[in-house]
Structure formats: C-alpha cells, structure tokens
Amino acid sequence: MTNHERYDELISIYSLGALDENQLKEIEEHLKGGCGVCEEMLKENEKVLSLIPYSIPSATPFPRVKEKLFKKIRATKQIEEKTFAPTFWERLQPLWLRLGSAVALALLIILFAFNLSLRDKLKEQEIVISSLKEQVTNQSEIMNSLRTQLATKEVNLNNLKEQIARQSTMMEFLQNPEVVTINLAGLKQDSQAYGRVLWDKKYNKALFYGLNLPPIPSGKIYQLWVIADNTPISMGIFDVDERGNNIIQVANIPDPSKVQKFAVTLEPAGGVPQPTGEMYLISAS
Ligand SMILES: [Zn+2]
Structure with a gap:
C-alpha cells in the first residue's frame, strides 16, 4: 500500500x-500539508454523512474492532480494484457507497457498536422484567399466605363467638334462680374429672359440662345419661377438647320427679341406645 x-x-x-489519538494527529498533519485529494474526499464523506437520516451516537469502536475494520477495508478495496472497473462500480453503487466503501464499513462497525x-x-x-416477575410471584405467595392466615383468624373468630355464646348461655343459667346444680363426681381413681348439670326445671332445659375428662380413645365417644324410673335414657354424646372439657346443651329431660x-x-x-361401656361420672342424686 502506498502512503x-x-x-x-x-x-x-x-x-x-472514530480515529484514535495517534491516527487523528497523523491525518490532521497530512491535511495541514494541503493534500487536495484528501480534502476532496473529506468533503464528499461529510456530504454522505449529512444524508444519513438519523444521528449516530458517538460510539468509538474498541481497538480490536477498529483493527478488524481496517483489515476489512483493505480486503474490500483489493476485491473492488480487482473485480470491478471504477465506472461500472460507480454506476451500481448508491451515492454514499460510491464515495467510499471504507465509510460504509466504518458506518457498519459503528452501527454494530x-x-x-x-x-x-x-x-x-429483560433482567428488570424477570426481577419484576419474580417480585409479582413473591407478592402472590405473600397474598396466599395472608389469605390462609385470614381464613385461620376467621375460624378462630368463629370459635371465639361460639365460646362467648356458650358462656352467655351459662351466665343466664347461673343467674336464673330456678336453676338447680347437680354435681357429677369422677369414678376413676386419681381422676380430676368432674361434671355439672345446670338444670332449669321450669323450662326443662339444661347445660351439662364435663371437665378434666380423660382423652377419648379412637372409635369411642362420651355419652350422657339420665336415669329416670331406674331406666337410663340417652341425653346425647360429646367429645372433649385437649384439656378434657366440653359443654353441651341438654333438652327433653324426663319429668324432674322421675329423674334419679x-x-x-x-x-x-355414634353412641348407643343403652349404656354398655365404662362409667366415668355419676351424680349423687
Ligand atoms: Zn492526502
């Protein structure tokens, strides 16, 4: 290659x-020398660049990219010179390419950058979006967990409401002077279990509560009996909580004069029509 x-x-x-410092110095010194060919080429290149419909960011290719660019330019120039007569080439190329494939290639490199x-x-x-998606997933997990917590709280609230309702019924019974209290004693040795019947004889309804009863074995249930006229009559079945307690409402108790x-x-x-199992509590009268 000539100079x-x-x-x-x-x-x-x-x-x-897109020139580096040394190359810039080199070309500027050459231009200062007043080379007509270069000045003409520069003017034409500027014309070409003014035709590019959008502005290109001032991106400087990496040194290695630039080195490749120079190699490509050289190769292209050689092919051009060998393959095409200048007039033929000139007729075929659009204006801006005609002015120098080096510009086109440089432009390509910059566009590539x-x-x-x-x-x-x-x-x-894409990273931001996938992180946002992850956040959305996390949020819906939190939402689900909150929903579960809410459902649990609602169940707890309903349990509390039920307990309050029972307590209020008990309070009414305790405040009612017509109500008699019947104590049931535990029959097992060392048993802390006891029971109590609050019986409103006037309206013939009662509350039974059992306390400290042993845990119920699987497939079993406690059953409350009234013995009237020497005959046991079922007053209902009940389970107990983890402390062995429960309160049930009792209705349709036989005539008080017959209850023993x-x-x-x-x-x-499920209970049975007549008692078959072990007795846990019994009243004195
Ligand atoms: Zn020159």
Whole structure:
C-alpha cells in the first residue's frame, strides 16, 4: 500500500469521528500539508454523512474492532480494484457507497457498536422484567399466605363467638334462680374429672359440662345419661377438647320427679341406645 492509501482509510474513519489519538494527529498533519485529494474526499464523506437520516451516537469502536475494520477495508478495496472497473462500480453503487466503501464499513462497525449497546439495554430490561416477575410471584405467595392466615383468624373468630355464646348461655343459667346444680363426681381413681348439670326445671332445659375428662380413645365417644324410673335414657354424646372439657346443651329431660341420677359412660362412636361401656361420672342424686 502506498502512503496515500493509508490516508484514504484514515479520512473515512476521521469523517465518523472514530480515529484514535495517534491516527487523528497523523491525518490532521497530512491535511495541514494541503493534500487536495484528501480534502476532496473529506468533503464528499461529510456530504454522505449529512444524508444519513438519523444521528449516530458517538460510539468509538474498541481497538480490536477498529483493527478488524481496517483489515476489512483493505480486503474490500483489493476485491473492488480487482473485480470491478471504477465506472461500472460507480454506476451500481448508491451515492454514499460510491464515495467510499471504507465509510460504509466504518458506518457498519459503528452501527454494530450501537446495536450492541441496544442489545445491552435490552438485556438490562429483560433482567428488570424477570426481577419484576419474580417480585409479582413473591407478592402472590405473600397474598396466599395472608389469605390462609385470614381464613385461620376467621375460624378462630368463629370459635371465639361460639365460646362467648356458650358462656352467655351459662351466665343466664347461673343467674336464673330456678336453676338447680347437680354435681357429677369422677369414678376413676386419681381422676380430676368432674361434671355439672345446670338444670332449669321450669323450662326443662339444661347445660351439662364435663371437665378434666380423660382423652377419648379412637372409635369411642362420651355419652350422657339420665336415669329416670331406674331406666337410663340417652341425653346425647360429646367429645372433649385437649384439656378434657366440653359443654353441651341438654333438652327433653324426663319429668324432674322421675329423674334419679345423671351419668357419663364411654361408648362406641355414634353412641348407643343403652349404656354398655365404662362409667366415668355419676351424680349423687
Ligand atoms: Zn492526502
């Protein structure tokens, strides 16, 4: 390559503002020398660049990219010179390519760099989006957990309401002077279990509560009995909580004059018509 071919290359890159410091110094010194060919080429390159419909960001290719660019320019120039007569080439190329494939290649490289930076931005955006998606997933997990917690609280609230309702019924019973209290004693040795019947004889309704009863074995249930006229009559079945307690409402108690005792037995689940199991509680009268 002659010395001036090198300036051809540099002028093309110079037009795009992509020269490094040394190359810049070199071309500027050459231009100061008043080279007509280079001045003409520079003017034409500027014309070409003014035709580009959008502005190109001031991206400087990496040194290695620039080195490749120079190699490509050289290769292209050689092919052009070998393959095409200048007039034929001139007729075929659009204006801006006619003015120098070096410019076109440099432009391509810069657009490529610009494209890379767009790809980087795209990647950043994709990362942001996937992080947002993750956040949304986390949020819905939190929402689900909150819903579960809320459902649990609602169940607790309903349990509390039920307990309050029972307490109020008990309070009414306790405040009612018509109500008699019948105590049931535990029959097992060392048993802390006891029971109590609050019986409103006037309206013939009662509350039974059992306390400290042993846990119920699987397939069994406690059953409350009234013994009237020497015959046991079922007043209902009940389970107990973890402390062995429960309160149940009792209705349809036989005529008070016939009632002799209250008792609790452990029976097969679902209850039985006549007591069959062990007795846990019994009243004195
Ligand atoms: Zn020159």
